[in-house]
Amino acid sequence: MKDQLERALDQVLARNPGEREFHQAVREVFDSLGPVLAKHPQYVDAAVLERLCEPERQIIFRVPWVDDAGRVQINRGFRVEFSSALGPYKGGLRFHPSVYLGIVKFLGFEQVFKNALTGMPIGGGKGGSDFDPRGRSDGEVMRFCQSFMTELYRHIGEHTDVPAGDIGVGGREIGYLFGQYKRITNRYESGVLTGKGLTWGGSLVRTEATGYGTVLFAERMLATAGASFDGRRVVVSGAGNVAVHAIEKAQALGAHVVACSDSAGYVLDERGIDLDLLRQVREVERERVSVYAERRGATYVPGRRVWEVGAHVALPCATQNELDEHDARALVDSGLLVVAEGANMPTTPAAVALLQDAGVLFAPGKAANAGGVATSALEMQQNASRDSWTFEHTEARLAEIMHDVHDRCLATADEYGVPGSYVAGANIGGFVRVADAMLALGVI
Template structure:
């Protein structure tokens, strides 16, 4: 790493103590930027690096709510508005016990470059709470969301900050959040949240977009080596929204998905995933992947090892950060994996990325591979702004074109900086330079 980059990273670590995920996200980008600073010294002179690592605004607030037993509960809410240089802050809300400021800042930092790569006029931000919706009744979730939005609403707007869903925040939560926003502001500002229901301002394909886009990206990576997704063995981590739709699109394109997981373990189904059964369990019953194995004769559930030990040619991590360790990466390589595309945010540790790249594996980083979600959120915002509604086929076509453009931008940038095939470098530099150029153009603000 260049001395200038090392100095800024050290300052980031000093100013943000204990936020290990944020430190990791910054280091991952900085590892790619040496060639850029040598070619464009104006980024150093304008202190772009320092400014880019400091959020424009960090909001932390108390979220009091009452459970069904009448007991007062207290959670902590966050919104980190990281960069608005390209457009309004855009990024999801995560409700999970692991959420703290470092997680939200890592996600917001990643979001800045992801949104830049889409080519759409979007800034980057992220938010959430340490509230766990799992096991809570609809009434409890509603009261929490209403309390959360009562504070957050003052920072939002379709031209200011536009949240969406993320882990723990699906259609139910978005509905409660939007209802409270509408009630407080006394206006139907449909573009203030994305991921809405189809009958009240949502977009077709938005639910599927992150998973679909990840598979499209994997398909493009394979094509650079004259390979197809059709007929390939695929493993997926997770069983939430992104994972389910990645499974759906992979199988629609002819692949056979043989494994998926949740926090309790993983399922192997050599016949290929029964998508209807999985959706019944996860989306309607809110059950566990072990329930799938109990109902499917060809499936087995395991808590030993990890899903990454299952032999496959394509791996799609769609669960959470740092789930692919060095050990897992070595298992993937020894089992003959050809491509890894990240459906989750930063699911592969830096050391594991090095193992995969060192073995010549095609590796698509999350800021590129899973950008389909935010890209389709932007399409939802377009429809809201024009009071229009597009067909599923047209919207999916727009998504497919966007993912092809992101892939090609990564490839072209990597080649420009003499690192052909390095999607990490290509994504980081392409995302960074667009944001950096805009920051310089707008002055010191």
């Protein structure tokens, strides 16, 4: 089976040159699949690996728009519809200068397994653009979103492909995108996008879900070691939506969250992060964490990464490959117990290996941050029934799903001879569910 995995990986590398993030995501899954293929040779016979690594559809398009100075700007838009074996494609849109096809494919590939782990009837996809909303006026963002949706609308629908937000795409952007979709189609198809505003089809808890879910998963991890968040020192990377809500939930569980970051540096607040001030600075004023540090009288460290701050629990909630081997060593030396990824693939392979060798409990993003897409699926349910659930009911469903994902990862790892490995459990658990559906549907 090792030869089969190597041949499939060689094919991925040859057919997708230069897409290093996609290559990394595929390698990380393939590293877990040897025991699966040995137990289920029918997956090899049906070329499930090869089919799963080839997206069902890849869409690239031009996005022309006019800035406030009257100049025409051109960006590139993407939507990679990876797998619909379990349901309509589901995954976010990322607006960031780093976006290119390889990033979107890595995110879409991860999304397939993440969505499968939730147990919800949703496939996997991802999209976005190299447009940067930072520093743009509301009018410029609106015109870009309208142009982007003018092409994307023909490829999506509540039974086909349901995008959501990601980095650079929040409630403002989703509103502009949905408005243009409604305008073009002449349909109030509220299930076509998730992350909508509460007054026009959105779901309570959706904004909080990824951050909350990551902490709920980490809480379950700590419980397996007979521990809890109470009094634990926690470090969070990022200061966006996921990070802010991870901080909120961790603090609610008794944690002492002392640090967060942005792309320019990090803030160390030994008194504990003041969440109200952080939200004011980040969400209202859209300022850097350095402004928070100045107003709070906390320490700001420019140009460095937050992982040099010691912690019991580390929650990487920013972007891919942000925690490397050097960072992992520093965290282990500080007494680290748990890492739960709130972002997608934020820990490098060498860092993951070091953490696992050191006995740190490590949960990959496809398991730990599945709360966001799970609550998106709950939003789709509410849209389909034209219903609206309470915050308490929706949060209880989120907690139930995250606990189920956690327990499924451990049970799957035990079943395939890698006890205690959240990485293997997540990769295998997601793969088997998708692979079985692919076999049932025939060669498509």
